[in-house]
Amino acid sequence: MSTIVSLPDQSTARVPKRNYLTNENGLLSWLLTGDHKRIAILYLISITFFFFIGGALAGLIRMELLTPQSDLMASDTYNKIFTMHGVVMIFLFLVPSVPATLGNFLIPIMIGAKDLAFPKINLLSWYLYLAGGTMTLAAMITGGVDTGWTFTTPMSTHFSNTNVVTTGLAIFIAGFSSIFTGLNFIVTVHRMRAPGMTWFKLPLFVWANYAASVLMVLGTPVLAITLVLVVLERTVGIGVFDPTKGGDPILFQHLFWFYSHPAVYIMILPGFGVISEVISTFSRKRIFGYTAVAFSSMAIAVFGFFVWAHHMFIMGVSNYAVLVFSLLTMLVAVPSAIKIFNWAFTLYKGSITFETPMLYAFGFMGLFTIGGLTGVFLGSAGTDIHLTETYFIVAHFHFVMVGGMLMAFLSGIHFWWPKMTGRMYPEKISQLAAVVTFIGFNLTFFPQFLLGMLGMPRRYAAYPPEFQVLNVFSTAGATILGVGYLLPMIYLVWSLKYGKVAGNNPWQATGLEWQIQSPPLTENFTTIPIVTQDVYDYEWLERQKEHEVTHVG
Amino acid sequence: MDHLSPVIWQFLIKWLTNFAVIPPEASRIAPQVDALLVFMTLVSLVGLTLVALLMTAFSILYRRDRNPVATQIEGSTLLEATWTIIPLGLFLVMFVWGSVLYFRIYTPPPNAMNIYVVGKQWMWKAEHPGGQHEINSLHVPINQPVQLTMISQDVFHSFSIPAFRVKREAIPGRYTTVWFEATAVGTYHLFCTQYCGTAHSAMIGEVVVQSPEDYKKWLAGSTSGVSLAQNGERLFASLSCNACHNGQPNSRGPSLADVYGSKLNLTTGQPVLVDEAYLRQAILNPSAHITEGYAPIMPTYQGQISEEGLISLVEYIKNLSSNYRVQQTLNTSALLPESPDKKAAGAQGVAKP
Ligand code: HEM
Ligand SMILES: [Cu+2]
Numbered sequence: 001m002s003t004i005v006s007l008p009d010q011s012t013a014r015v016p017k018r019n020y021l022t023n024e025n026g027l028l029s030w031l032l033t034g035d036h037k038r039i040a041i042l043y044l045i046s047i048t049f050f051f052f053i054g055g056a057l058a059g060l061i062r063m064e065l066l067t068p069q070s071d072l073m074a075s076d077t078y079n080k081i082f083t084m085h086g087v088v089m090i091f092l093f094l095v096p097s098v099p100a101t102l103g104n105f106l107i108p109i110m111i112g113a114k115d116l117a118f119p120k121i122n123l124l125s126w127y128l129y130l131a132g133g134t135m136t137l138a139a140m141i142t143g144g145v146d147t148g149w150t151f152t153t154p155m156s157t158h159f160s161n162t163n164v165v166t167t168g169l170a171i172f173i174a175g176f177s178s179i180f181t182g183l184n185f186i187v188t189v190h191r192m193r194a195p196g197m198t199w200f201k202l203p204l205f206v207w208a209n210y211a212a213s214v215l216m217v218l219g220t221p222v223l224a225i226t227l228v229l230v231v232l233e234r235t236v237g238i239g240v241f242d243p244t245k246g247g248d249p250i251l252f253q254h255l256f257w258f259y260s261h262p263a264v265y266i267m268i269l270p271g272f273g274v275i276s277e278v279i280s281t282f283s284r285k286r287i288f289g290y291t292a293v294a295f296s297s298m299a300i301a302v303f304g305f306f307v308w309a310h311h312m313f314i315m316g317v318s319n320y321a322v323l324v325f326s327l328l329t330m331l332v333a334v335p336s337a338i339k340i341f342n343w344a345f346t347l348y349k350g351s352i353t354f355e356t357p358m359l360y361a362f363g364f365m366g367l368f369t370i371g372g373l374t375g376v377f378l379g380s381a382g383t384d385i386h387l388t389e390t391y392f393i394v395a396h397f398h399f400v401m402v403g404g405m406l407m408a409f410l411s412g413i414h415f416w417w418p419k420m421t422g423r424m425y426p427e428k429i430s431q432l433a434a435v436v437t438f439i440g441f442n443l444t445f446f447p448q449f450l451l452g453m454l455g456m457p458r459r460y461a462a463y464p465p466e467f468q469v470l471n472v473f474s475t476a477g478a479t480i481l482g483v484g485y486l487l488p489m490i491y492l493v494w495s496l497k498y499g500k501v502a503g504n505n506p507w508q509a510t511g512l513e514w515q516i517q518s519p520p521l522t523e524n525f526t527t528i529p530i531v532t533q534d535v536y537d538y539e540w541l542e543r544q545k546e547h548e549v550t551h552v553g
Numbered sequence: 554m555d556h557l558s559p560v561i562w563q564f565l566i567k568w569l570t571n572f573a574v575i576p577p578e579a580s581r582i583a584p585q586v587d588a589l590l591v592f593m594t595l596v597s598l599v600g601l602t603l604v605a606l607l608m609t610a611f612s613i614l615y616r617r618d619r620n621p622v623a624t625q626i627e628g629s630t631l632l633e634a635t636w637t638i639i640p641l642g643l644f645l646v647m648f649v650w651g652s653v654l655y656f657r658i659y660t661p662p663p664n665a666m667n668i669y670v671v672g673k674q675w676m677w678k679a680e681h682p683g684g685q686h687e688i689n690s691l692h693v694p695i696n697q698p699v700q701l702t703m704i705s706q707d708v709f710h711s712f713s714i715p716a717f718r719v720k721r722e723a724i725p726g727r728y729t730t731v732w733f734e735a736t737a738v739g740t741y742h743l744f745c746t747q748y749c750g751t752a753h754s755a756m757i758g759e760v761v762v763q764s765p766e767d768y769k770k771w772l773a774g775s776t777s778g779v780s781l782a783q784n785g786e787r788l789f790a791s792l793s794c795n796a797c798h799n800g801q802p803n804s805r806g807p808s809l810a811d812v813y814g815s816k817l818n819l820t821t822g823q824p825v826l827v828d829e830a831y832l833r834q835a836i837l838n839p840s841a842h843i844t845e846g847y848a849p850i851m852p853t854y855q856g857q858i859s860e861e862g863l864i865s866l867v868e869y870i871k872n873l874s875s876n877y878r879v880q881q882t883l884n885t886s887a888l889l890p891e892s893p894d895k896k897a898a899g900a901q902g903v904a905k906p
Binding site: 070075076079146148152154155158159160243244246248249250283284285286288289290291292313314315316319322323326327330331333334337338340341342344345347348349350351352353354362365366369370373374376377379380381382383384385386388389390450453454455457458459460461462463464538539 | 575647753
């Protein structure tokens with residue numbers, strides 16, 4: 001029989017005095033830090049800030065859509081608000097969320113390294129992120145942008161008289177932040193693994209972030225160039241996209257989606273990583289088909305580059321291009337399906353508990369499955385014609401990105417919170433928050449599939465009255481969802497001071513990060529670990545514990 | 554699907570329509586799109602239920618208090634192959650089915666009647682060959698294939714008729730086409746679905762499907778008296794196109810009679826098919842394609858003709874079927890009350906400077 005080690009006795013337990021948080025004090029020690037963990041915290045704070053801005057804007061969008069007329073705000077204002085909502089959520093939240101916070105914090109520890117390969121570049125990328133974010137906010141406050149986050153030309157280059165240039169440059173700058181993060185991760189994973197940490201002993205979280213990093217490094221420069229072209233076209237009229245000068249507006253679409261489709265995988269892959277860790281831990285099992293899951297991340301990263309034109313099926317790309325891109329889109333859906341079933345089968349003969357991270361992971365499974373399946377509706381060219389540019393799209397990408405990515409992010413934040421802060425959060429209320437989020441989410445976004453089927457176009461401030469009922473459901477759901485997002489914000493901050501002391505390994509998880517103290521020391525490991533056991537080796541963990549118990553006892 | 558079981562099909566359609574899950578089916582293609590949509594929905598429901606069942610069953614069977622010790626399992630090639638191949642197979646079916654549908658949706662039958670549509674911030678302008686114009690509405694006859702040739706004058710717009718299950722972008726600088734055959738008399742939504750700026754959500758119109766008799770009445774009631782081709786002819790004269798393209802043996806420009814639909818040889822040695830897009834380009838950007846045997850002397854008309862004007866010119870050129878006809882139409886237009894002076898031409902499609 002295994003012995004379950006109980007948590008340290010709460011009355012005497014202390015958070016270790018010396019850790020990365022207390023190592024140095026003062027604002028400057030944070031602003032000039034090279035410690036990947038502190039940078040992760042800086043990111044976490046700034047990303048949360050932007051998430052709530054984006055969320056407030058979402059609230060305004062939904063309020064406006066409560067009634068068919070555009071009565072809460074003028075349609076210009078509405079256009080600026082959904083543009084900013086999209087820009088902030090995509091570029092300032094979804095893209096950096098998991099890699100920059102959890103990835104930054106965990107990747108070095110998971111592979112047994114003391115830091116990332118380039119600590120200063122890591123800090124620089126946070127500053128770039130912040131600069132980009134601040135510029136975006138400045139653009140929003142000083143008049144806004146109304147092009148949609150997709151910056152479609154010639155709308156953005158010739159017909160919008162809003163802050164397109166500022167916003168474009170802001171995203172350009174923030175883009176470098178993600179290029180640097182990606183580079184840093186790739187080099188770190190290649191060069192800094194502890195002795196014995198072979199590629200196939202890497203936790204799946206590392207695999208997933210590695211795959212996303214490849215995409216960031218290869219894809220983001222294309223976005224950067226595209227934005228520069230837009231800015232040049234707007235300011236000096238170079239005419240690459242302007243048909244009256246022999247340019248081609250469709251070229252913009254190709255360039256933009258060449259980044260932005262892979263960007264979807266930049267956003268979701270790190271989330272996959274989180275889910276793998278969480279499901280494995282709370283069912284105490286190695287991920288079913290570890291290799292398949294690792295390789296499917298890479299497959300998604302590679303194939304993700306060859307499907308961009310599925311955003312253009314109705315734009316007059318040639319029929320044969322449509323065939324090819326539709327086929328490739330179907331193929332790239334397969335690795336996602338593989339992952340879902342592998343995760344589900346990880347539960348088989350497991351020993352499952354349902355702590356908060358696991359609840360979020362279950363939420364992820366359901367919502368991402370729906371998001372993925374509806375993607376197939378859009379990948380199939382004939383049905384895409386009817387559904388694209390409607391609320392079906394809005395529902396689809398919110399299911400994938402918000403239902404998938406955000407659930408994964410919340411799952412990961414809860415999962416590693418004890419490691420990052422040394423404290424537990426209150427379990428009951430956090431479970432409640434997970435359930436409220438799930439219900440609110442479905443009520444918000446499921447009606448949007450129906451709206452899309454019925455043909456309601458996206459980016460409409462006003463709509464025909466017969467769509468109102470479903471919109472009212474959606475707005476009601478958004479309110480519940482909002483509560484679901486606010487709750488963690490409150491109890492997590494609360495837990496920093498009042499939470500129970502977590503101990504090193506509150507979840508009894510495998511993985512190097514759980515073998516060190518919480519919160520970790522600045523140098524992570526006092527001696528570089530030598531990795532002998534397999535990843536997700538729970539039997540090894542049990543043996544360790546028995547060993548410990550006999551020692552202590 | 555509707556030939557498999559008409560009863561179930563009718564039930565599904567009635568039920569779904571009453572509960573407003575899908576819009577009315579008002580075109581020849583709509584039931585075909587819906588069949589694939591229903592198929593996909595069923596497959597998705599099965600897939601989702603399967604995942605949900607597995608997770609619920611495992612969660613109940615293997616929760617910690619029932620199963621304190623997990624059994625470590627590496628994986629199973631057989632199982633993994635199963636859930637790779639089955640989704641792959643299903644996705645491929647959807648790919649093939651969807652592609653067939655796509656080609657059907659975007660390949661017009663040869664007998665389709667053509668209507669031009671110009672999208673601009675923020676309205677849809679439809680131009681019937683007979684010279685009827687309408688804004689944010691489109692009248693079409695029932696049971697008759699209609700092709701729309703579309704272009705945008707400013708930003709991307711997208712022409713969407715949910716009840717017909719068709720949609721196509723109107724793009725600045727190039728013609729796109731879409732066709733449909735309406736099957737139920739009535740009025741349906743016409744949306745602009747590509748975000749196009751301030752009044753995007755006001756760029757809504759209606760498609761009115763009429764019986765052939767009503768459609769004829771509507772045509773007669775809204776004619777401006779000048780067909781597109783006639784308007785084009787006037788532009789042709791007022792812009793002095795006819796100074797070079799006059800069909801004479803020694804004229805400086807090639808004859809345009811019968812040029813539409815033919816293959817032209819260019820000085821580059823490449824043949825091109827003359828279609829609407831080619832004609833439009835040849836007017837705006839003549840130096841890009843010089844017809845064999847002619848000097849590159851044609852000036853560009855970029856910025857001087859509006860999209861409506863171009864449409865009229867193109868329609869005029871399309872209708873020039875012989876030198877005899879050039880003569881004939883020129884004669885008829887001489888009989889028109891208005892003389893083709895610059896002012897009238899300005900109103901009819903010459904871009905204002
Ligand atoms: C309470 C939660 C949310 C609600 C109610 C909400 C609502 C909406 C709605 C109604 C739109 C469509 C605007 C339109 O097309 O007219 C939209 C667009 C969008 N949302 Fe959300 N959203 C929420 C959360 C999020 C989150 C968390 C993210 C990302 C992390 C996100 C990312 C986006 C993006 C990228 C767009 C596209 C913007 C565009 O069309 O340019 N949303 N949202
Ligand atoms: Cu429009």
